[in-house]
Every structure is written in structure tokens, then in C-alpha cells.
Amino acid sequence: xxxxxxxxxxxKIFNARTKKQVDALVDVSLTIEPGEFVSLIxxxxxxxxxxxxxxxxxxxxxxxxLLVNGKSARQxxxxxxxxxxxxxxxxxxxxxxxxxxxxxxxxxxxxxxxxHDRAKEMLELVKLSEFANHMPWQLSGGMQQRVAIAxxxxxxxxxxxxxxPFGALDEMTREHMQAELLSICAKTGTTVVFVTHSIPExxxxxxxxxxxxxxxxxxxxxxxxxxxxxxxxDTREASEFYGKITEVREALRGAEHGVGVAKVxxxxxx
Amino acid sequence: xxxxxxxxxxxNVVIPIVFGAAIVALWQFxxxxxxxxxxxxxxxxxxxxxxVHSIHLLRAASIVxxxxxxxxxxxxxxxxxxxxxVANRFRFLSELxxxxxxxxxxxxxxxxxxILNNMFPLGSxxxxxxxxxxxxxxxxxxxxSRGLRQSDATQVELMRSYAASEQQVMRKVRLPNAMPFLFTxxxxxxxxxxxxxxxxxxxxxxxxxxxxxxxxxxxxxxFPLGWAYVGAACAVGLVFFAVANILEFVAVPWQRARSSx
Numbered sequence: 001x002x003x004x005x006x007x008x009x010x011x012k013i014f015n016a017r018t019k020k021q022v023d024a025l026v027d028v029s030l031t032i033e034p035g036e037f038v039s040l041i042x043x044x045x046x047x048x049x050x051x052x053x054x055x056x057x058x059x060x061x062x063x064x065x066l067l068v069n070g071k072s073a074r075q076x077x078x079x080x081x082x083x084x085x086x087x088x089x090x091x092x093x094x095x096x097x098x099x100x101x102x103x104x105x106x107x108x109x110x111x112x113x114x115x116h117d118r119a120k121e122m123l124e125l126v127k128l129s130e131f132a133n134h135m136p137w138q139l140s141g142g143m144q145q146r147v148a149i150a151x152x153x154x155x156x157x158x159x160x161x162x163x164x165p166f167g168a169l170d171e172m173t174r175e176h177m178q179a180e181l182l183s184i185c186a187k188t189g190t191t192v193v194f195v196t197h198s199i200p201e202x203x204x205x206x207x208x209x210x211x212x213x214x215x216x217x218x219x220x221x222x223x224x225x226x227x228x229x230x231x232x233x234d235t236r237e238a239s240e241f242y243g244k245i246t247e248v249r250e251a252l253r254g255a256e257h258g259v260g261v262a263k264v265x266x267x268x269x270x
Numbered sequence: 271x272x273x274x275x276x277x278x279x280x281x282n283v284v285i286p287i288v289f290g291a292a293i294v295a296l297w298q299f300x301x302x303x304x305x306x307x308x309x310x311x312x313x314x315x316x317x318x319x320x321x322v323h324s325i326h327l328l329r330a331a332s333i334v335x336x337x338x339x340x341x342x343x344x345x346x347x348x349x350x351x352x353x354x355x356v357a358n359r360f361r362f363l364s365e366l367x368x369x370x371x372x373x374x375x376x377x378x379x380x381x382x383x384x385i386l387n388n389m390f391p392l393g394s395x396x397x398x399x400x401x402x403x404x405x406x407x408x409x410x411x412x413x414x415s416r417g418l419r420q421s422d423a424t425q426v427e428l429m430r431s432y433a434a435s436e437q438q439v440m441r442k443v444r445l446p447n448a449m450p451f452l453f454t455x456x457x458x459x460x461x462x463x464x465x466x467x468x469x470x471x472x473x474x475x476x477x478x479x480x481x482x483x484x485x486x487x488x489x490x491x492x493f494p495l496g497w498a499y500v501g502a503a504c505a506v507g508l509v510f511f512a513v514a515n516i517l518e519f520v521a522v523p524w525q526r527a528r529s530s531x
Contacts, residue, residue, distance in 0.1 A: 056431055057431075058427055058430055058431065077430075077431060077433055078433045080432065080433065082431070083431075084427075084428065084431045086424050086427070086428075088422075088424040089424075090422060090424030090425050090427075090428055092425060092442070092443075092446065093446075093524030094446045094449070094522075094524060103432070103442070104432045107429070107432040107433070107434045107438060107442075108432070108433075135523070135524065136524075137524050
């Protein structure tokens with residue numbers, strides 16, 4: 001089976017050969033299999049968002065080989081092989097919920113009836129059917145983020161790229177959204193690459209947690225979580241859960257060698 | 271709407287009315303008491319008398335001014351928006367148009383109106399409307415240009431992830447994003463276009479419009495009538511302002527939601 005994402009020695013340098021040169025990513029190799037849920041975690045400046053943007057072809061790598069769904073990242077983008085969600089829901093305020101979800105389909109030339117049916121299906125998936133005709137600014141932050149996820153999944157992409165999608169939500173909504181996301185992924189079988197700086201979030205959601213470190217941005221450890229497919233409220237209180245959190249935290253500390261017991265900058269323990 | 275909100279709204283309406291009425295009463299009392307001459311300050315009652323009995327004069331002059339303001343404003347909005355679009359598309363034009371339009375709008379109205387008046391035949395309203403156009407165009411051009419540049423970064427990135435063309439990004443992100451800026455510009459431009467029309471009328475041209483009628487009434491000692499014309503000028507400005515606000519309310523409802531957040 002073709003890997004969803006396969007990166008080999010991928011690097012990204014900003015402002016190359018100038019005084020402001022930044023080695024955002026160095027020698028990143030990572031293979032993500034279809035159906036996997038992989039989180040990228042690390043302190044600010046470790047290049048986790050940059051890596052996600054390379055997968056999305058919103059940025060181009062300066063070195064290495066990158067394949068998405070077995071083709072070049074650019075081709076994957078043109079084929080709408082992936083959906084994307086950001087920390088900002090980024091809804092279009094002048095379009096109602098349903099037409100927001102239809103937007104990627106519209107760009108790809110779907111006809112109106114088909115678009116409408118798909119939007120309805122996606123709204124059911126994120127449990128917002130009765131809000132189809134609401135305007136984005138009439139929704140709460142959590143609901144807006146659900147619309148953004150529905151929109152990202154509208155074209156039924158095999159891959160979902162998410163950049164701290166729940167970062168702006170309060171803790172309760174966040175946990176609820178995490179559970180929702182898992183159930184959606186279970187239903188659709190979507191592969192997810194999830195950028196976060198919350199350790200419990202990464203552990204709860206992921207099959208694997210990729211730990212990154214800054215200056216230069218690179219992968220320092222990969223933690224296999226293996227909490228099983230059935231994750232629920234009890235999972236958050238299980239000792240295995242805490243064990244994995246500790247493992248990821250220690251990997252992060254190792255990444256910041258010499259920092260010792262000090263809290264790693266920009267990482268949430270909660 | 272709940273009762274508290276209804277009461278708040280009622281208070282918002284009642285307080286200005288009461289306040290205005292009190293001012294007018296005080297004014298009337300003060301002028302009568304000190305026996306102030308009409309050329310300094312006429313009584314509200316004499317102005318009110320003119321408002322009723324010379325309503326046809328007031329209406330005729332107001333329509334002339336309102337028409338000058340409206341025609342100039344609409345053309346200014348169209349020209350300003352189109353130029354902003356073109357300047358956004360071709361960067362070199364932006365560098366050409368921006369300083370030029372800033373320079374034009376920095377020249378005092380009086381100067382431009384005098385020049386324009388000489389260009390067009392007597393009895394023409396073109397010079398006055400052109401003047402309004404110039405002022406409004408600048409406000410719209412600056413605001414819409416900014417609106418086109420300041421698109422939501424997430425929305426633009428999303429469009430790129432959908433492999434949208436530059437044209438689709440323009441139509442579906444940049445233009446709608448610039449709409450609140452356009453309506454802000456219209457809100458600023460509406461009262462300004464009335465004062466500009468007024469001032470342009472004052473500095474020459476035909477003997478109509480509020481800008482001509484007010485000094486004419488004053489110089490022939492019809493002080494209450496002059497003040498009634500001033501009242502009419504206020505009313506025209508207020509109507510423009512109100513309509514601009516209603517337009518914004520209807521056209522970009524998300525703007526309200528944004529600012530109330």
C-alpha cells in the first residue's frame with residue numbers, strides 16, 4: 001500500500017544565504033501509513049507547522065524527497081488529496097455554514113446539487129445539521145471549528161492535515177472536540193497529521209507522536225502510543241495514558257538537552 | 271428582544287429628544303431675554319417659521335445640493351473602487367496612482383473648484399460634482415486598496431490548498447474581504463460629499479444649491495431664512511449619513527458581528 005506521506009531527508013531553509021537564514025527543518029524522514037493518526041509536537045520554532053505546510057505544498061522543501069499519496073506534494077494538492085484545518089477556523093463570513101463546506105467542492109467544479117448533498121452529509125457527520133443556514137458569526141468557537149473540519153473533509157480526502165485546530169478552544173470544548181475527531185476518523189478511515197503543543201492532546205489522539213526540537217528543526221523521537229481504538233473518558237484517567245504522557249514529556253526534555261527538569265518552552269502539560 | 275433592551279432603546283431615543291428640546295427652549299429664552307438682534311442669532315421660532323413657510327425654497331436648494339453630492343459620491347465610489355482593483359492587480363500602477371491621488375486630495379477645495387468652474391460653462395453643475403468625485407474617490411481608493419491587501423491569511427492559505435486560481439482567490443476571498451472597507455469608506459464619504467458639494471457651490475457657479483442660498487439670504491438680511499437653510503444642510507448631511515449606515519448594515523452584516531465581538 002502507498003504511504004500517505006513519505007518524507008526522506010526533507011529540509012527547509014528560509015532566507016537562504018542571507019543574514020536572516022533560518023534552518024527551519026533539517027533531514028526529516030517520516031513515513032505515515034494510511035489510516036494512521038500522527039501528531040507532531042515540539043516547542044515553538046521546531047518546525048512542526050512548517051513540516052505540515054510542506055506536506056500541504058503550501059511551502060516547498062529546499063532539499064530531500066517528499067511524496068504525498070505516492071505523488072509529488074504539488075500533484076496531491078492539485079488533486080485535492082488532502083483537507084486542511086487551522087487554529088483559526090477561517091470560515092468565510094459572507095457564506096453560510098453549508099456554503100462554507102461547499103467551497104472546496106466549488107473550486108473543483110462540482111455541480112450545485114452534488115455539492116449540496118455532500119454538505120448535508122458532512123453536517124450530519126459533525127452533528128451540525130440544524131445549523132446549515134446559519135452564518136459563521138452566529139456559531140460558537142467549537143462549532144466554527146467543527147464546520148472547518150467538515151469543510152476539510154468535504155471532498156472525502158484520504159489525508160487530513162491539522163495545525164493546532166483546537167488551540168483556541170477552552171479545555172472542555174477541546175476534550176469534546178478530540179473525542180468527536182476520533183469518532184469521525186474511525187468512521188471515515190482518514191489519515192491525520194495533527195500539529196499540537198499539548199502533550200495530553202497528542203497522546204490521547206495519536207497512534208504515534210512525533211517529537212521535534214528547534215534550532216535546527218528536526219525529529220528527535222517517535223513515541224508509539226498504542227492506547228487502542230476504543231478511547232473514551234476513561235482513557236484519560238488510565239495509567240497507560242499517564243505513562244505515555246511521561247514518555248512524550250521525557251522525549252521532549254531529551255530534545256532540549258541540558259534543560260533538565262525545567263518546563264520546555266511552549267509546551268502544555270495539562 | 272427582552273424588556274431591558276427595549277427600555278435601553280427607548281432611553282436612547284428619549285434622551286437626545288429631551289436634550290435637543292431643552293437646548294431650543296433655552297436658546298429661545300436667552301434671545302428674547304437679552305433682546306439679541308437677528309443678525310447675531312435669530313430665535314428658533316423665527317427659524318421654525320421659515321422652515322414652514324419657505325419650505326419650497328429649502329427643498330429646491332436641498333435637492334440641488336443633494337444631487338451634486340450624490341452624483342459626485344456615486345461616481346467617486348465607482349472610480350475609487352475600480353482604480354483600487356486595477357492598482358491591486360498591477361503593482362506599478364499602485365505606485366503611480368497613490369502619490370498622485372494623495373497630491374490631488376491635498377490641494378484645497380477652493381483652488382480646485384475655482385479651476386474647475388472656469389472649465390465648464392455657466393449654469394453647469396459639473397464642476398461641483400467633479401469636486402465631490404475627487405474627494406470621495408480618494409477616501410474609497412485608500413480604504414478599498416487596504417481591504418484588498420488585508421485578506422485573512424487562513425482563508426488565502428485554504429484557497430491555495432484547494433488549488434484555487436488567482437482569479438478565484440480574488441473573487442471569493444479578496445473582494446468579499448474588501449467589502450467592509452468599502453462600506454467604511456462610504457460611511458466616511460457620505461457626510462463629506464455633502465459638505466464638499468456645499469463648499470463647491472459657495473465658491474462660484476450658478477445661483478442655486480445651499481452653498482449659494484445661505485450667504486445670499488444672510489447678505490440680504492433674511493437671517494432666519496439663512497438659518498433655516500443651515501438646518502436644511504444639516505438634514506441633507508444626516509440623510510446621507512443614515513443611508514450609508516443602513517447600506518453597511520444590510521451589505522456586510524458580518525462586520526457588525528466582528529466589531530461587537
